[in-house]
Amino acid sequence: MTANTEHPSLLDLPPLSAEHFAAVEDKVAALLRTRCDVVAMQGEALLPLEACIRSAAPRGSTALNVITGPYGETFGGWLRDCGAEVVTVTAPFTGSVGVEEVARALREHPETGLVSLVHAEAATGNTNPVAEIGAVVREHGALLMLDAVASVGAEPLLTDEWGVDLCVVGGQKALAGPAGVSAVSVSERAWERIAANEQAPRRSYLSLLDWKERWLDGGRTALPHAPAQLEMLALEQAVDRIAAEGLEASIARHRSASAALRAGARELPGLAPYVVRDQDAAPAATTLRVPAEGVEAREVVAAALKAEPRVPLQAAAGPLAAEMLRVNHYGRAADRAVVLDSLRALATGLESLGVAGAESAGRQALAAAGAAWDGTAAA
Numbered sequence: 178m179t180a181n182t183e184h185p186s187l188l189d190l191p192p193l194s195a196e197h198f199a200a201v202e203d204k205v206a207a208l209l210r211t212r213c214d215v216v217a218m219q220g221e222a223l224l225p226l227e228a229c230i231r232s233a234a235p236r237g238s239t240a241l242n243v244i245t246g247p248y249g250e251t252f253g254g255w256l257r258d259c260g261a262e263v264v265t266v267t268a269p270f271t272g273s274v275g276v277e278e279v280a281r282a283l284r285e286h287p288e289t290g291l292v293s294l295v296h297a298e299a300a301t302g303n304t305n306p307v308a309e310i311g312a313v314v315r316e317h318g319a320l321l322m323l324d325a326v327a328s329v330g331a332e333p334l335l336t337d338e339w340g341v342d343l344c345v346v347g348g349q350k351a352l353a354g355p356a357g358v359s360a361v362s363v364s365e366r367a368w369e370r371i372a373a374n375e376q377a378p379r380r381s382y383l384s385l386l387d388w389k390e391r392w393l394d395g396g397r398t399a400l401p402h403a404p405a406q407l408e409m410l411a412l413e414q415a416v417d418r419i420a421a422e423g424l425e426a427s428i429a430r431h432r433s434a435s436a437a438l439r440a441g442a443r444e445l446p447g448l449a450p451y452v453v454r455d456q457d458a459a460p461a462a463t464t465l466r467v468p469a470e471g472v473e474a475r476e477v478v479a480a481a482l483k484a485e486p487r488v489p490l491q492a493a494a495g496p497l498a499a500e501m502l503r504v505n506h507y508g509r510a511a512d513r514a515v516v517l518d519s520l521r522a523l524a525t526g527l528e529s530l531g532v533a534g535a536e537s538a539g540r541q542a543l544a545a546a547g548a549a550w551d552g553t554a555a556a
């Protein structure tokens with residue numbers, strides 16, 4: 178993109194009105210299939226995630242934290258920081274959490290007041306059965322907080338039907354929108370419990386109650402502070418674009434990308450989907466295992482990006498960087514050509530690292546991926 182300093186399109190815009198801000202929130206509520214309050218929060222999604230936990234986990238309460246990747250670990254730290262007793266259920270990064278494990282933990286800890294769960298994890302490429310877990314949590318009576326940042330727009334997300342009390346989304350993944358603003362839906366039950374928590378942040382950037390008192394309860398007519406105008410406009414455009422495409426079509430595109438990537442990766446020597454079962458695989462991103470002797474995932478990524486610098490490949494963070502890489506096929510990258518280019522780059526990268534048979538396997542991978550895309554797109 179070229180900057181046009183004479184006619185800057187991002188500057189000198191008319192102020193974003195309270196009415197417009199509320200309209201963007203309503204569009205997000207429609208996307209989340211919720212009739213609950215939706216609050217747009219002016220920061221990256223970690224802001225409402227931390228706000229939810231600090232609001233809904235009183236000192237001395239018990240919280241069940243489901244860990245299926247790095248975000249769950251972060252939530253555990255915040256919960257302990259709030260003084261909550263944390264019960265942890267951990268699922269392997271090769272799959273999803275079972276509803277039975279959640280049910281058992283709730284039976285063993287009937288005092289649980291909050292369950293924190295990540296819907297899909299871009300970092301570990303897995304997705305969890307929220308509908309089933311939501312039913313179990315609702316029967317128990319605890320609040321359910323869901324991190325749906327990596328699932329919104331990429332797979333079904335039925336906030337009210339599934340009984341999600343606090344549903345956090347951001348624009349930066351499947352919506353291909355801004356990262357600097359995010360949103361959370363808050364159920365009536367959640368508001369009651371948050372209001373009863375004396376420790377819940379007040380007069381703070383982390384405060385959900387401030388937004389309730391200063392924005393929602395006044396009928397959303399006056400904003401409490403200057404709106405993050407550019408980010409809100411970008412979020413609106415992202416949600417409008419998904420609506421124009423059709424949410425179902427966006428979900429289908431992500432599903433096809435996942436199926437194609439997994440089918441193609443199975444043909445490549447030394448690579449395999451990290452998440453074993455298709456139904457546990459996040460439609461937004463695919464993680465791949467690199468079991469080849471002497472070849473590390475980060476080397477494969479570097480070699481692949483050297484061949485095709487624009488494909489959405491990334492080595493896993495931390496200790497997993499040796500054995501896991503990920504393909505971020507979300508947003509505009511949930512696209513047939515991008516998926517095929519990613520596989521071609523991986524084959525070329527493996528070839529350049531001396532992995533035997535990578536070149537011919539690459540051709541098979543492209544054929545398998547194309548067939549899988551077309552098969553799921555037709556389904």
Ligand SMILES: *Cc1c(COP(=O)(O)O)cnc(C)c1O
Nearest residue numbers: 222248295297298299324326327
């Ligand atoms: C991407 C993502 C977020 C947002 O975190 P960033 O590191 O800012 O991208 C939050 N939760 C989940 C599950 C995510 O995948």
